[in-house]
Amino acid sequence: MKHARVRYEGVVHAATATTTAEGEALRLSDGRVIAAEAVEAWLPPVEPRTIFALGLNYADHAKELAFKPPETPLVFLKGPNTITGHQSRTRRPAGVAFMHYECELAVVIGQTARDVPRARAYEVVAGYSVANDYAIRDYLENYYRPNLRVKNRDGCTPLGPWLVDAADVPNPMDLRLRTLVNGVETQSGGTRDMIFDVPHLIAYLSSIMTLSPGDVILTGTPDGLADVKPGDVVTTEIEGVGSLVSHIVG
Template sequence: MKRARILLDGTVHAAVEEEGRLRLSDGRLVALDGDGPETVTWLPPVEPRTIFALGLNYADHAKELAFKAPETPLVFLKGPNTITGHQASTRRPADATFMHYECELAVVIGRTARDVPRDRAYEVVAGYSVANDYAIRDYLENYYRPNLRVKNRDGCTPLGPWLVDAADVPDPMNLSLRTLVNGRVTQEGSTRDMIFDVPHLIAYLSSIMTLSPGDVILTGTPEGLADVVPGDTVTTEIEGIGSLVNHIVPDSITANR
């Protein structure tokens, strides 16, 4: 099942996809694109608690950046302020000369978990979503330690549109992903090329700290990064999970969150 959260008439609604439309928890059906009398604002499909982000988790991406692939997961944390929804806008800092997208499989934890063995890791997954974890290359001091300005800016990580139930994704480690900028494909890859797969990440993280429902793991991005500028529309897609659209705006414009 594909689940979503939307804002309609000033009220937040849980919704599910039904025959190309949204079925709200109150029973109403509304259009996905907001055409007609309803104006739908997409929210992130979950309200994240802790957000774990993986750096250099695809060997081709590490090579693209002239880095050696890490021997253990390279993990940093992000604040909930970074998350925004489908069809939202993200600001490009006025002084940035290189801001790039990162198409990533997002893993959403479904229950409290500590010291989860690898062979039981999928049992704690609620579902999967698409993330686009923008980075501002200018502010990066060290790829192994992304600083606050690189990865924790307001609205710098679109998430959605859907949370797809784990039961509906039989093999999350064999999904194609790609990014399009203004309709042109600029990035292609597959989750099978992760250095540390989803079970490994869950086992590793839960050995360090307790995972809780709503925690999100952003699993990294493959090679194919490109600069994006105000006016660009960036679409990140993952097979069977969804297509997430985001719009780049100047820093002078307040981006919707």
């Protein structure tokens, strides 16, 4: 099942995806069915607690940036202020030279978890979503230590539109992902190319700290990054999970 959070008639509703004779629709938690076009705003499908982000988790992306692939996961934390929803606006700061998208599979934790063995890692996953973790490349100290100006700006990480139940994604490690800028494909890859797969990441993170429901793991992006500017419409897609649209503004 696909879950969403939307604002409709000034009220925030939990919703699930459905279809009508007219096309894609949403069933609100109060039972009403509305057209997707009637939504006033798409909110992130979950209200994140701790957000873990992976750096250089695709070998081709590490090569693109002239870095050696890491031997252990490179993880940094993001604040909840960074998360925004489908069809939202992300600001490109004035004067920066390079701002790029990052299409990423987002893993949402569904239960409290500590020291989870790799073989049982999927048991603690609630579901999956699509993330676009924008970065301001100008301010990188280096790719191993992304600082606040790079990855923790307000609204710099669209998430959604759906949270897809884990049971409906039988193999999260074999999904195609891609990015389109103004309708032109600029990035293409597959989750099978992750250096550290989802079970490894859950086992690793839960060996360091307790994971809680609502925690989100952003699993990294493949190569194919491009500069985006105000006016661009960026679509990040993951097979079986969703298509997330974001708008760049000045």
